[in-house]
Amino acid sequence: MKRKSTVRVLAATTVAAASLITMAAASTASASSGGLAKGAPVNIGISLSLSGDFSADGQAFERGYQLWAKEQNASGGLLGHKINLIIKSDASSPTQVVTNYQDLISQSHVQLVFGPFSSLLTVPAAQTAERFGYAMVEGAGGAPSVFQAHLSNVFDVSLPVANDLMPFATWISSLPKGQRPTSAYYVTSNDPFTEPQLPVAQKIMSKAGIKSLGFTVFPAEVTDYTSIADKVAAAKAQVVVLGSVDVPTVSAFMQAFEQAHYNPKAFIATGGPDQGAAFLKAVGAKNASGMMVPNAWYGGSANKLSKAMVAAYIKQYGGTPADINSDVAEAYSVGEVMTQAVQATGGFDNAKIIAYLHSGKVMSSVQGPVKFNKLGENIDPTAFTFQWQGTQFVQVNPVNDPNSVKVLFPKPAWKS
Numbered sequence: 001m002k003r004k005s006t007v008r009v010l011a012a013t014t015v016a017a018a019s020l021i022t023m024a025a026a027s028t029a030s031a032s033s034g035g036l037a038k039g040a041p042v043n044i045g046i047s048l049s050l051s052g053d054f055s056a057d058g059q060a061f062e063r064g065y066q067l068w069a070k071e072q073n074a075s076g077g078l079l080g081h082k083i084n085l086i087i088k089s090d091a092s093s094p095t096q097v098v099t100n101y102q103d104l105i106s107q108s109h110v111q112l113v114f115g116p117f118s119s120l121l122t123v124p125a126a127q128t129a130e131r132f133g134y135a136m137v138e139g140a141g142g143a144p145s146v147f148q149a150h151l152s153n154v155f156d157v158s159l160p161v162a163n164d165l166m167p168f169a170t171w172i173s174s175l176p177k178g179q180r181p182t183s184a185y186y187v188t189s190n191d192p193f194t195e196p197q198l199p200v201a202q203k204i205m206s207k208a209g210i211k212s213l214g215f216t217v218f219p220a221e222v223t224d225y226t227s228i229a230d231k232v233a234a235a236k237a238q239v240v241v242l243g244s245v246d247v248p249t250v251s252a253f254m255q256a257f258e259q260a261h262y263n264p265k266a267f268i269a270t271g272g273p274d275q276g277a278a279f280l281k282a283v284g285a286k287n288a289s290g291m292m293v294p295n296a297w298y299g300g301s302a303n304k305l306s307k308a309m310v311a312a313y314i315k316q317y318g319g320t321p322a323d324i325n326s327d328v329a330e331a332y333s334v335g336e337v338m339t340q341a342v343q344a345t346g347g348f349d350n351a352k353i354i355a356y357l358h359s360g361k362v363m364s365s366v367q368g369p370v371k372f373n374k375l376g377e378n379i380d381p382t383a384f385t386f387q388w389q390g391t392q393f394v395q396v397n398p399v400n401d402p403n404s405v406k407v408l409f410p411k412p413a414w415k416s
Contacts, residue, residue: 036081036111036347036348038080039081040081041077041081041082041083041084042077042078042079042081042082042083042084042111042112042348043084043086043108043109043110043111043112044069044083044084044085044086044110044111044112044113044114045086045088045100045101045104045105045108045110045112045113045114046065046085046086046087046088046104046113046114046115046116047087047088047089047090047096047097047100047101047104047116047121047125048061048062048065048087048088048089048090048116048117049089049090049091049092049116049117049118049121050062050087050089050090050091051089051091051092052090052091052092052093053092053220053246054092054117054118054121054245054246055092056246056247056275056278056325057117057118057140057245057246057325057327058089058092058116058117060275060325060327060328060331061116061117061139061140061327061328061330061331062087062331063313063317063325063328063331064139064327064328064329064330064331064332064334064335065085065087065114065331065332065334065335066085067309067312067313067316067328067332068331068332068334068335068336069083069085069335070312070316071309071312072335072339078339078342078343078348079342079343079346079347086104086108086110088100088103088104090116090121092118092121093121094120094121094124095124097116097121097124097125097128098124098125098127098128101113101125101128101129102128105128105129105132105134106132111348112134112135112338112342112348112350112353113129113134113135113136114136114137114138114331114334114335114338115136115137115138115139115140115141115154115156115334116138116140116141117140117327118140118141118193118245119140119141119142119143119145119146119161119191119192119193120191120192120193121141122136122138122140122141122146122154122156123141123145123146123149125138126138126141126146126149126151126153126154127149127151129153130151130152130153130154133153133350133351134153134350135153135155135338135341135350135353135354135357136151136153136154136155137155137157137334137337137338137341137357138154138155138156138157138334139156139157139158139327139330139331139333139334140158140327140330140331141154141156142156142158142159142160142161142193142377143161143162143192143193143196144160144161144162144192144196145192146192146376147160147375147376147377150375151376152354152358153350153354153376154376155337155357155372155376155378156376156377156378157330157333157334157336157337157365157367157370157378158296158330158333158367158378158381159295159296159367159378159381159382159383160377160378161193161196161197161270162196162197162200163200163383164197164270164294164295164383165197165198165200165201165241165268165270165294166200166201166204166383167294167383167384167385167397167398168201168268168292168294168385168397169200169201169202169204169205170204170397170398171385171396171397171398171399171407172205172208172210172239172266173204173205173207173208173210174208179409180208180209180210181210181237181238181239181265181266182209182210182211182238183210183211183212183213183235183236183237183238183239184202184205184210184211184212184213184237184238184239184240184241185212185213185214185215185216185232185235185237185239185240185241186198186201186202186212186214186215186216186241186243187214187215187216187217187218187228187232187240187241187242187243187253188216188217188218188241188242188243188244188270189217189218189219189220189222189243189244189245189249190217190218190219190220191220191243191245193245193270193271194243194244194245194270194271195217195243197243197270197294198215198241198243201241202215202241205239210239213235213236213237214231214232214235214237216228216231216232220245224252225249225252225253225256226252226256229252229253229256229257229260230256230260232253232257233256233257233260233262234260236262237264238264238265238266239264239265239266239267239268240253240257240264240266240267240268241268242267242268242269242270243269243270244269244270244271244272245270245271245272246271246272246275247272247275247278247279247282247283248282249269249272250269250271250272250273250279250283250291251272251282251283253269254267254283254287254291254414257414258287258414258416263411263413263414264411265409265410265411266292266409266410266411267290267291267292267411268291268292268293268294268385269291269292269293270293270294271293272293273288273291273292273293273386273388274293274295274298274325274326274386275325275326275327276299276319276322276323276324276325276393277319277322277323278325279291279388280388280391284415284416285390285391286412286415286416287414287415287416288388288391289388289389289390289408289411289412290387290388290389290408290409290410290411290412291387291388291411292385292386292387292388292396293385293386293387294383294384294385294386295326295384295385295386296326296367296368296381296382296383296384297326297329297330297366297367297368297384298321298326298384298386298393298394298395299320299321299322299323299324299393300321300322300393300394300395300403301366301395301403302403303366303367303368305336305364305365305366306329306366306367309328309329309332309366310324313328322391322392322393329366329367330367332365332366333365333366333367333370336363336364336365336366337357337363337365337370338353340363340364341353341356341357341363344356344361357372357376358372358374360372362380367381368380368381368382369381382398382401384397384398384401384404385397387407387408389405389408396408
């Protein structure tokens with residue numbers, strides 16, 4: 001009898017547990033399909049690196065998301081629903097980002113989710129969102145690793161990172177032989193954002209006769225870059241291509257080069273110089289001059305949507321267009337694309353949103369046109385190169401673009 005009783009208790013417990021799971025799944029499905037009562041806010045869940053290695057970018061992304069929400073709410077929100085952003089900090093941790101999105105979807109029952117910062121966090125975040133049937137529109141997960149995961153729900157509104165350095169490599173390779181550098185050194189963090197960019201540039205430049213004097217990959221966790229930078233300086237290459245994700249990395253290399261009395265003719269870093277006032281403050285305006293960075297946006301963009309966003313940003317936070325971190329535009333673009341998807345599908349049904357984003361429709365953003373291929377890559381953006389010229393952050397590539405100015409080349413000498 002005890003045995004039968006135990007079986008009945010276990011059976012009852014199992015039924016109860018199954019019932020709870022079914023109820024939770026139904027609740028999540030309801031949030032995913034976006035059934036919202038009239039006047040109810042639309043909740044959007046986001047995990048951001050507000051501390052840790054990616055904190056500067058995460059905080060800039062937060063500003064971009066908040067600015068978009070404010071501007072969109074001023075225009076009536078999304079289909080008449082006020083936008084409410086629920087932002088959790090992931091401390092730049094791939095483990096925490098998974099927990100955050102699980103909580104946002106299954107406990108907070110958000111209707112939509114936006115992506116975190118970095119490709120490193122985007123993959124686990126998008127995998128989590130996919131399990132719940134949510135679209136993951138993001139602006140900072142453009143590394144090949146994101147698309148190689150073959151997730152049906154991920155959509156990166158920004159330029160795929162593997163192509164970032166192409167305009168720079170093409171420009172420097174096209175210089176007349178007497179002006180063209182003869183050597184280059186490639187050094188990068190083993191980060192999924194930085195590492196894929198350098199081989200593309202190296203291939204283009206090598207075909208133009210620019211000899212590679214080295215290709216060094218260092219751990220992303222490095223905190224003292226002196227020995228690595230000294231190795232690069234000792235090679236005396238005329239061009240340095242640095243795979244970096246933040247200002248401190250670039251600043252450390254610049255300081256080491258100056259101390260070694262090494263001044264390359266061209267120095268481009270994949271991330272850091274695009275961070276506006278934060279970069280100038282770290283390296284000094286005089287040393288910043290001549291530094292280059294690839295990207296798909298800058299504060300002086302002629303894009304009408306971008307001009308409106310820049311004006312709104314300055315009104316809220318102050319500063320100048322050159323002070324605005326490109327992360328802000330990437331985050332803002334996420335909101336713009338989701339707005340168009342929601343309006344086109346007439347609601348917050350994630351399955352319909354995913355289908356729409358896969359439909360090949362061309363959308364618009366502050367970064368330019370957005371059109372996704374089957375992997376979720378934006379196949380319509382233009383890659384640019386930007387350069388600090390004095391305290392002005394200007395577009396210099398492609399050279400045939402009417403908004404590009406003449407490249408400051410060779411780079412001015414260091415000036416402490």
